[in-house]
Amino acid sequence: MIAVSIFYSGGIQWSIPILIFFFSASLITKKNRNTASDKNSKQKIFMRDHYQVIANGGVGGILALIYSLTNYEFLYYYFLASLSVVCSDTWSTEIGTDTNWNTYNILNFRRVEKGFSGGISLPGSLAGLLGSVIISVSGFLLIEFNLKFFVIIIMSGILGNVLDSIFGAAVQVKYNCPECRKIVEVKNHCDVQTVYNNGIRFIDNNAVNLIASISGILFFILFQKLF
Numbered sequence: 001m002i003a004v005s006i007f008y009s010g011g012i013q014w015s016i017p018i019l020i021f022f023f024s025a026s027l028i029t030k031k032n033r034n035t036a037s038d039k040n041s042k043q044k045i046f047m048r049d050h051y052q053v054i055a056n057g058g059v060g061g062i063l064a065l066i067y068s069l070t071n072y073e074f075l076y077y078y079f080l081a082s083l084s085v086v087c088s089d090t091w092s093t094e095i096g097t098d099t100n101w102n103t104y105n106i107l108n109f110r111r112v113e114k115g116f117s118g119g120i121s122l123p124g125s126l127a128g129l130l131g132s133v134i135i136s137v138s139g140f141l142l143i144e145f146n147l148k149f150f151v152i153i154i155m156s157g158i159l160g161n162v163l164d165s166i167f168g169a170a171v172q173v174k175y176n177c178p179e180c181r182k183i184v185e186v187k188n189h190c191d192v193q194t195v196y197n198n199g200i201r202f203i204d205n206n207a208v209n210l211i212a213s214i215s216g217i218l219f220f221i222l223f224q225k226l227f
């Protein structure tokens with residue numbers, strides 16, 4: 001639905017990046033769903049399917065709508081910067097939960113379970129970089145290439161992804177599972193109700209992703225002024 005509204009508002013130029021994101025995300029998500037053994041990862045992937053379209057596609061949809069009303073050309077780059085964060089985060093999360101490499105808390109570099117918000121790993125980080133690059137490349141398939149904007153869109157995506165990890169580690173609500181004793185980010189785990197551990201209660205994974213996707217626009221504007 002969001003893809004359709006983006007098509008009507010922005011045409012094929014706006015549709016290509018969002019379709020590439022949806023297509024690549026569903027490809028790696030499906031691959032992961034079959035192999036994910038950890039319950040936390042599985043739950044996270046399930047949640048991702050639903051919120052992603054609303055929280056992340058929503059920002060793009062709103063930008064497309066404003067574009068259709070104003071024809072302000074920079075909205076397209078804001079849209080790419082936001083999508084760059086979303087795609088970077090999705091790729092790094094999906095690949096990061098599917099790796100045997102160690103995962104570390106982005107804030108204190110202690111080892112954490114893979115798939116944990118705020119956890120970073122080498123394969124996840126590289127996948128995040130690729131996720132940003134593919135969105136930036138897809139954004140210039142139909143318009144004249146602009147090296148400055150191409151680089152800024154990638155930088156915005158990476159920084160937004162880093163911000164997502166920091167917020168995930170620092171402010172996102174976490175719970176204790178009474179059954180498996182793990183710290184989780186869902187209200188139900190192992191078929192039981194979990195208990196509040198730390199973080200801001202109303203900042204869940206969806207909220208962190210929404211904040212990060214908006215931050216991509218702000219990073220773009222900042223770099224655009226700086227360079």
Ligand SMILES: [Zn+2]
Pocket residue numbers: 177178179180181182189190
């Ligand atoms: Zn549990």
